[in-house]
Amino acid sequence: MCGIAGFVDFRKDTTSETLKRMTDAVTHRGPDDAGYEVYEHASALVGFGQRRLSILDLSPLGHQPMHFGENLIVNFNGEIYNFKEIRKELEEKGYTFKSWSDTEVILKGYDCWGLDVIQKFTGMFAIALYDVSKEEIYLIRDRAGVKPLYYFWDGSSLLFGSELKSLYQHPSFKKNIDVNSLALYLQFSYIPAPSTIFYDTYKLVPGHILTIKLKSKELKTDKYWDVFDHYNKPKLNVSDNEAIEQTHDLMKKAYEYRMVADVPVGVFLSGGYDSSSVAALLQAGRTDKLKTFTIGFNENEFNEAPEAKKIANYLGTDHTEWYLTAKEAGEVLPLLPEIYDEPFSDNSTVPTVLVSKLARQQVKVALSADGGDEIFGGYGKFSQAEKYTTGMPSAVQKILSTSMSLINPEYIPYFNKQYNFTTRYEKMKLIWKSQDPVQAVKYISQYIPEREVESFLGKSFDRYHTFFEEGDKVLKNDGVTNRLLAIDYKTFLVDNNLVKVDRATMSVGLEGREPMLDHKLIEYLAQLPSNFKIRNGVNKWLLKEIVHKYIPKELMERPKRPFIAPLMIWFRDELKEQLRYYLSETNLAKTGVFNPAPIIALREDYLAGKRVNYQKLWQLLVFQLWYDRWIQKL
Known part of the structure; x- marks a missing residue:
């Protein structure tokens, strides 16, 4: 696990010192070692930089950028879990190895099979590979998008890095805020790929390869894997027992792969089905106790720690928990824009950062259970979207939507005093207008509807x-x-959940691994009929059948609680002054992107105790914190 950065400069004026600054901006991702190299090409200067977090082969032989002969150079962030199998295959073809690193396997695998080697990889990765003889550079991102990869292109300079803060260090980079991307952020709390908060700056979409041709300055993007392709395959005709057995075997193999490391490994445990499946399958058959970690809250309605502790005790893990206070959360707030250098306001960033800090005291690798909701059907929004769009005749939906457009919800007695009513009214109007469950999930996922976004921005925006x-x-x-699972996989999972965990873990030099996102597991589940995921109103039916083999049903079955901090309580009390300061008229106006009046009105309604969705204010606050750190102070 590492952080990578680099450039392709067709102006040929980037210095090695600039490369060092770009690379060292992500020192937190790799505090154990550093490498910086600049290569001269007739058309451009090429720079590769890497900060290393030593997980496999802790010796200097794993140093990057790594070379093979005179023609191949690689810069790599991630882990190839099946590298030993690929290495053995290469050895049978006559290749020899100097190290026990997966990086060397990438190089020699490419030398043997070209870019087809990617299809052999099981893992998470962001790779920059320079083929000197072909005069091409490849940027490659893993299938699920576990590892991030950003790039900037202005026609003369291509900059890339694991995080935006690397790009910030290059003089060619322009911090021109894209208001259309800001609108996406305000709607969803994250910015969906390939967009970023800046013009000319992009996230490489998972499962894609970006090729840079040095002679022609041409950029092209090719897809090598897409979850849609597997959902579109004919559905498997299998029995319940066959599906349970096959899924269990794939999970077990995927989970064990993520335990491969030359350093201690632990597991984030919330006590829900996803993380409990990871802990249960890995602890079974082990004599040594798995290390598990949980964050708790003193506010009972948000606290899953007691349930997690019960699961840990039942499984026999070595469990550690930390109860988070509002004071500790307040101390984390100023750190968030440093950790998340693009506006990002998932409401569990604070506990995720702190559980990563907790785990790093004992381990260097932590397994997270992200993806379970997306591949097994865990979210209530899936059932809601189906009910809202198929539960009544389309003609009735059309009439309702049209009628709702004629009525201002703020003037509807009684209902206008209910929690977040105006927003929910707007969402239902749009859902019935679309009559499409995928669009329904989109609208359900929006914290701030487009119409309200326009009022906050004071103007319309491009969709x-x-x-x-x-x-x-x-x-x-x-x-x-x-x-719906396929869409959620390519939106909320990639650009919300995986961003949250990657930045939080890497901020403390902890490698986060995602065992539920093994592509072979996903490919199999995608071909199973829908009723293996949600059956008779039971979400995650298949996963629950597997977990109940290890943990009694009565210990697992309880109301689902989201892993979020109790911000709506804290912002009316301990953190109220921070909310007032950053969402003041002066601070809102200085960004040049907001219309302060409706935001201040929302803030005052919230502080007065009205039933306002605090998440809207949290998103605005996070943007203000980000702006203050990365735009105002630089």
């Missing part, structure tokens, strides 16, 4: 294309659940 608009690319031959 950027996202994967929410690609629902028709998933076949409609199996109800709606599988379609």
Whole structure:
């Protein structure tokens, strides 16, 4: 696990000192070693930099950038879990190895099979590979998007890095805020790929390769894997027992792969089905106790720690918990824009950062259970979207939507005093207008509807294309659940959950691994009919059947609690002054992107105790913190 940075400069004026600054900006991702190299090409200067977190082969032989002969150079962030199998295959073809690192396997695998070697990889990775003889550079991102990869292109300079803060260090980079991307952020609390907060700056979409041709200055992007392709395959005709057995075997193998390390490994345990499956399958058959970690809250309605402790005790893990206070949360707030250098306001960033800090005291690798909701059907929004769009005739939906457009919800007695009513009214109007479950999930996922975003910005904005608009690319031959899972996989999972965990873990030099996102497990589940995921109103039916083999049902079955900090309580008390300061008229106006009046009105309604969705204010506050750190102070 590492942080990478680099450039392709067709102006040929980037210095090695600039490369060092770009690379060292992500020192937290790799505090154990550093490498910086600049290569001269007739058309451009090429720079590769890497900060290393030593997980496999702790010796200097794992140093990067790594070379093979005179023609191949690699810069790599991530882990190839099956590198030993690939290495053995290469050795049978006559290749020899100097190290026990997966990086060397990438190089020699490419030398043997070219870019087809990527299809052999099981892992998480962001790779920059320079083929000197072909005069091409490849940027490659793993199938699920566990590892981040950003790039900037202005026609003369291509900059890339694991985090935006690396790009900030290059003089060619322009911090021009894209208001259309800001609108996406305000809607979802994250910015869906490939967009970023800046113009000319992009996230490489998971499962894609960006090729830079040095002679022609041409950039092209190619797809090598897409979860849609697997959802579109014919559905498997298997029995319940066959599906349970096959899924269990794939999970067990995927989980064990993520334990491969030359350093201590632990597990984040919330006590829910996803993380409990990881802990249960890995602890079974082990004599040594698995280390598990949990964050708790003193506010009972948000606290999962007691349930997690019960699961840990039942499984016999070595469990550590930390109860988070509002004071400790307040101390983390100023750190968030440093950790998340693009506006990002998932409401569990604070506890995720702190559970990573907790785990890093004992281990160097932590397994997280992200992806379980997206691949097994865990979120209530999936059932809601189906009910809202198929639960009544389309003609009735159309009439309701049209009628709602004629009525201002703020003037509807009684209801206008209910929690977040105006927003929910707007969402239902749009859902019934679309009559499409994929669009329904999009609207359900929006914290701030587009109309309200326009009021906050004081103007209209362009609607950027996202994967929410690609629902028709998933076949409609199996109800709606599988379609919704496929879309959620390419939106909320990638650009919210995986961003949250990657930045939080790497901020403390902890490698986060995602065992539920093994591509072979995902490919199999994608071909299972929808009723293996949600059956008779039971979410995650298949996963629950597997977990109940290890943990009694009565210990697992309880109301689902989201892993979020109790911000709505803290912002009315201990953190109230921070909310007032950053969402003041002066601070809102200085960004040049907001219309302060409706935001201040929302803030005052919230502080007065009205039933306002605090998440809207949290998103605005996080943007203000980010702006203050990365735009105002630089």
